[in-house]
Amino acid sequence: MYGLMQPRPLTIAHILERAEALFAHKQVATAGVERLTYADVIAHARRLATVLDSLKVPSGARVATFASNSRRHLEIYLAVPATKRVLHTINIRLSADHLEYIVDHAEDDVVFVDRGLLARIWPSVDRLSRVRHWVVLPDGSDTALPADPRILGYDELIAGAVPFTGSFEDTFALADENLASGLCYTSGTTGPPKGVLYSHRSTVLHCLGTLAAGLIGLAESDVVMPIVPFFHANAWGLPYGALMAGASLVLPGSSAEPAHLSRLMEAERVTVAGAVPTVWTSLVPELRRHDLSAVRFLLGGGSAVPPALSETYRAALGVPITHSWGMTEVSPVGVIGGTRTQHREATALERVAVRAAQGQPLPLVNLRTVDVETGRELPRDGSAVGELQVAGPWVAGGYFRVDADDSFTDDGWLRTGDLATLDGDGYLRLVDRMKDLIKSGGEWISSVELEAVIASHPDVVEVAVIGRPDPRWAERPVAYVVLRDGSAVTAEELVRHITPMVARWWLPDEVVFMATLPRTGTGKLSKSALRDSVRST
Structure with a gap:
């Protein structure tokens, strides 16, 4: 017997239209130089929807970005998947060989690129013949543009476009929520980069995971600053999560200078921010120079956060850097750290040890550790070390146009390559990468x-x-x-x-x-x- 619920698909279109209807007044601030409302940003996204049509970008086509964290990039984050195209975010620090491989393998149709970054990618243009258009995003730079008819200006396209006035959600009403929404390639440290193809369903469920109370718990009252780049695995879900919750967004632009980031956090009264440990390390000298008292949650990921670094922040701000664990293949957040109610009576040293663990899985994410040689599942005793495997609705089940059967178990779990323990409370503690x-x-x-x-x-x-x-x-x-x-x-x-x-x-x-x-x-x-x-x- 089936339930009698409406079969409305889970789509990014809902995130867009929810933000437009409920949180139009909320702000998106970029680099301390620009401030728009959600209404402004989504109005631009509606114009971008018709721009993509006018450029004859097919449904399902890959639309790439090569850009920093800005409100224009956010507009692309919304318009591309909401019109049933696939958002392909490209790492701006890639070598030329990896960049060419990824763009060619994805068969990108259009590339949106920051003006200041065009020179980095343009030497490869003749080897990227499938790309029909290069749309340049203003970023404050005055880099000269090549004289080429394939180069178009983002702001000019938006200004000249008639906005899409219908309901993005209604266009999905009878669509499959498993349609692809995004594409992100792994780092390729052990071979060619592999494409992880997200669906609308997986992205929306992951987005809800970032709202889960007691974990990241994004809320309407938050001011969220994704320092982690937009190209790094959906910026850890923070842009979509902020839009879903109705939180304001602060985007750092192209600069990762510690003084710039800390000034933004102070001026915008940022409450939630996410970055890799190297960024948090660079900000330590700034902690005494700026008023960061609005901060309630700092997220660290990408690699292990040294306990000493986390405790430095706790001493200075009263807020530790919270561990997380994830992978591009996990959308990327699978685990969030921190103490829980059972640790209230623990000693200070014991709580430090808990905060040093990667944490507990988000709802709907399942973890297990298995013996590397036998494949036998290991006990959750906090000491048995085995390969970490993960399963869930926002965990990859394969790679885009690549056979990688050895990355998945016969029963469908993702092999992470991490060695870890799980304890009786479900806390994950990474021991090492198997290769390390x-x-x-x-x-x-x-x-x-x-x-x-x-x-x-x-x-x-x-x-x-x-x-x-x-x-x-x-x-x-x-x-x-x-x-x-x-x-x-x-x-x-x-x-x-x-x-x-x-x-x-x-x-x-x-x-x-x-x-x-x-x-x-x-x-x-x-x-x-x-x-x-x-x-x-």
Whole structure:
């Protein structure tokens, strides 16, 4: 027997029209230089809908963006999926080879690009023959534009367009909610990038997950600042979540300078912000220079947040950086950290340990850990380490135009490549990436745990630990460390600092001091670059 509910599909069109009907007065501020209302932004999105029609962009076509976090990018976030096209956000830090591969593999029909970024992509234009139009977004730069008929101006197109006046939702009334809405490619660190193809259903459910009380809990009263780039896995769901909740949005534009970000947070009274740990680290010197008392929730993701960094924020603002875990394949948020009611009687040290865990899964997300060799599901005892696998309605079940059966189990769970534990409360604690574990003398060393204890030294800004080939032990750990300006800490002092915290055979054979650590295109530390440098020496 089936229920008798209306079969209305879950679509991004609903997010757009809900914001338009209920929260038209709410504001979108960009980089401290522009302020529009939701009504303005959605009016532009309605004009963009007819622009896409006039450019003869087919339904289901991939429409790419190569842009920073701005209100124009937000308009594209809305109009493209609401008109049954597929939004393809491209990492602006990609190498030329990966960029060309992704645009060609996705078969992008139109690319929207910030004016200041066009020069980065234009040398590849002759190898991207499927792209019919390049639409340039004003970003405050005065970069000269090539004389090419394929180049169009965003503002000129919007100004000359007649807005779509119908209901986007009604166009979906009889449509399948599993229509593709977005496309995002993985980083490609272990092979060619793979495309994760989101659906309207998965995006709306993920959006509702960001509203879940007690987790991120986006609300109408919030002022949300996605520092995480729009191209990084849906900006962790923050743009759509803010629109759904009716929260105001603050978008940083193209600058990631700590002073710029902190000034914006102060001026706009930001309550919720999300960024990778390297950004939160860069903002530490700004904490005493700005009034950030409006902040209630800071989200960290992309890589593990060092407990010492989180506690620095808790001491300065009363708000720790909350751990999360996710992947491009998980839309991306699957787990949110923080303490719960059962921790009210815990000691201060015990609560620090809880906050250092990745946390509990969002509603509708299921986690399990399995023995790497046997595939047997492991007990949730907080100590059994196995591969983390995840399932849920916003978790990928395959990749776009790529066979990757080894990424999924026979019963449909995603293999994450993370080693982790789960405890009796369902808390996830990552041990390491399977590829980042160091096997020394037949025993495993967790690079993540070793990094955390090194980062507990007050003079350490960043650290990455990798395994270096060793003729006797197979591998030995090497720590690459960035110190605070003016620090005179030596390698010997760092090793003495961590000696009481880890087994002696975990102690790094070498500490290498660096001015900066290499990063991936999404701002994560690039251990593969460090490994390459070791192999080349």
